[in-house]
Amino acid sequence: MEKKLSKKALLKSFHNWYYGHLTCFSQEHMQTFGYLCSMLPLVEELYDNEEDKAAAMNTYTAFFNTEPQLGTVVVGITAGLEEARANGTEDVDEETINGLRAGLMGPIAGIGDSLVVGTVIPILLGIAMGMSTGGSPLGAIFYIIAWNLFAYFGMRFMYFKGYELGGKAVDFLIGTQGEALRDAISTLGGIVIGAVSATWVSVTTSLQLLNEAGEPYLILQEKLDSVFPGLLTAVFIIICWFLMAKKKMTPIKVMLVLVVVAFLGVLVGFFNPGLAY
Secondary structure: OOOOHHHHHHHHHHHHHHHHHOOOOOOOOOOOHHHHHHHHHHHHOOOHHHHHHHHHHHHHHOOOOOOOOHHHHHHHHHHHHHHHHHHHOOOEEEEEEEHHHHHHHHHHHHHHHHHHHHHHHHHHHHHHHHHHHOOOOHHHHHHHHHHHHHHHHHHHHHHHHHHHHHHHHHHHHOOOHHHHHHHHHHHHHHHHHHHHHHOOOOOOOOEEEOOOOOOOEEEHHHHHHHHOOOHHHHHHHHHHHHEEEEEEHHHHHHHHHHHHHHHHHHHOOOOOOOOOO
């Protein structure tokens, strides 16, 4: 009799991944243990004796790490392959499954980072910041609700779509179509990041040169705006990109650098914090 995974087992597998994909996360294992947790209810349902269960779970002890939201499709695909292996399909073995997982990690990470981190999150944050104007808490509430709804239902869709497609999804994700998709989404992500930066980041200078009467005869910001509006904002964004992309600095370190620059800028009069005492 052919073995078929129940909807209950598939849902439990998905929820294990959704809530626990960073379980016991470390530089050595990354998402490996989260993957093991997600496959456990499937293996429990497909195999009867403990030896077969142990052998099946051993497949998923190999290193795994990708973008977790879009990467849900990999878990769904392997759920379908595990079902096929339990039914005795000759073409599906441990080597096949691990080869597929290893082959999909990179392409999925490239697409997911550009689509989710580089596009969806900045758009949601841009909307949330607009709603937070004047100190309103609506922006934060909107982001929390919108992100969790997107993450849950998006990941659930990807899991079951991967389960339905099985190995058919591999040809698309790692083929020429997948490469074109990654390039397109990367470009879109760059456009969104640029738009969000230009809209919500504003760096201006308060530097003025005064004459003998104490009146300003040169206001630097006005001169910059007449030549290149938003020049200081663009310079700071490029510096942040350079530090993270080229110098491999973490965002936390970059933020600390910006705090130091802002502090020194206020001390020498280049920046005006606008504080009133």
